[in-house]
Amino acid sequence: MAEQGGGMSGLGCLGCSLRQRNEWCVLSEEETRILSRNLKKRQYRAGETIFSAGEPSHGIYCVVSGAVAIRKGDGEGNAVLLRLAYPGDTLGYRGLLLGENRRYSAEALGPSKLCFVDQTVTRLLLDRNSALGRQFLRRIAADMDEAHDHLVRNATLSNRGKFVYLLLALMNRHGRTASDGSRFMELPLSRRDLASMIGARHETLSRIIGRLEEDGLARFSGRTVHVIQPHSLFREIRPPTLLD
Amino acid sequence: MAEQGGGMSGLGCLGCSLRQRNEWCVLSEEETRILSRNLKKRQYRAGETIFSAGEPSHGIYCVVSGAVAIRKGDGEGNAVLLRLAYPGDTLGYRGLLLGENRRYSAEALGPSKLCFVDQTVTRLLLDRNSALGRQFLRRIAADMDEAHDHLVRNATLSNRGKFVYLLLALMNRHGRTASDGSRFMELPLSRRDLASMIGARHETLSRIIGRLEEDGLARFSGRTVHVIQPHSLFREIRPPTLLD
DNA sequence: CGGGGGTTTGAGTCCGTTCAAAATACGTGG
């Protein structure tokens, strides 16, 4: 039977459709077989933690299906949701590269499947195939850009602006377009987590959501969001530009 | 004559003391000579711009002496000072890796010396010596950690907290300890830039500085800062922890 | 001496937080 989102049982990584799009795509058939034989695939339940901050890094994870939340604390008990990871994303490469303990934790948002690749196997492949290292470089460089953009938005936008941006980003991933052109989605996150992503209290987020509804920009009901005119949300974050 | 902070004229990179501590340290003597022959060293005046966002990436820069401000705009004219780069730091590797235009700009804060390494030379060395790629991976991974910590602080700390943190970080780089144990420094940045680093208006920063002085935590006069008890500043950002 | 940038200060307003309580959804066991 074909597995959902992942590979065909018999072929291992060779049959994994994700491999086309992530860093492992540069591996030869032989190398891919090495990878296949040495990874552990595992199913996680919703809310289950994949790894936690502070524990030693034994290898990297590759998201096969589902979604994963990357959380990071500041040592005072405050935890922030840094970003979400989706099928094809690779987690935990930094611990591997720097030989440090994990600096953040990863938690399955819904039922999710992940592959674990041991440190020694990764190193082996990294040595065998120098293109793999280059792929990781590109990946991290892209992640870096994202983090920097995030920093700029945080310094620039209001809480409302940050939330609107987040909403549009989530819509890109999780949204579907209705027949009338409006868009809707199931939020993959609790309000608490949404709030922590924009660095605000959950009460504040509640009010922001309230105001967004008043303004007719979106309708929220439980975890489903409905955006009538996505365009008007864009105007929120790219505000009154006179020349445009 | 020995050059300040950099290398000895005759030896090129081989004599560069910085090489010990940055990613180029893994190059062989032969490779280092290739590097030497193909880089352009240049002096920048205070405020001079090294490269700007949007222009194509032709290579990477290595800070030899001085300090460099990394600025990034959000497309609306708001520019944020992301971080400072110091001797030994390498700039602009992302454009190189992703083959994209520069996404931020770099400006010399004071008189600074930088080496420029062309794209083709970097690629050549990257191909010749796979350890160099690994070094860059480690470097970016570390930068990434820094960016993520920055994100968490932004989501967690108040403006005052963020500024105190910034002050302590700058003190680490630029500070000197007086005979009585207090510490002082020349700020390398204008208040405007300091404000943009914590994502606040410059007026707000002024008031924060005022309050810091009222509270006896620091004394500001022009660009010189004097911190009597650095310890009490630490208490500001690692707040009332009961068990400690 | 007169700009001009950078910096400080002031007043008013809005936004975001805190603390507290009510309302709603959710999962479990009866």
Added chain:
DNA sequence: CCACGTATTTTGAACGGACTCAAACCCCCG
């Protein structure tokens, strides 16, 4: 299937922080 307890979400009121707009100030430089 319902009742219950728990966790999440919403709402309220009061406070404080941060922003805007504006004016004054300062200091350096021509």
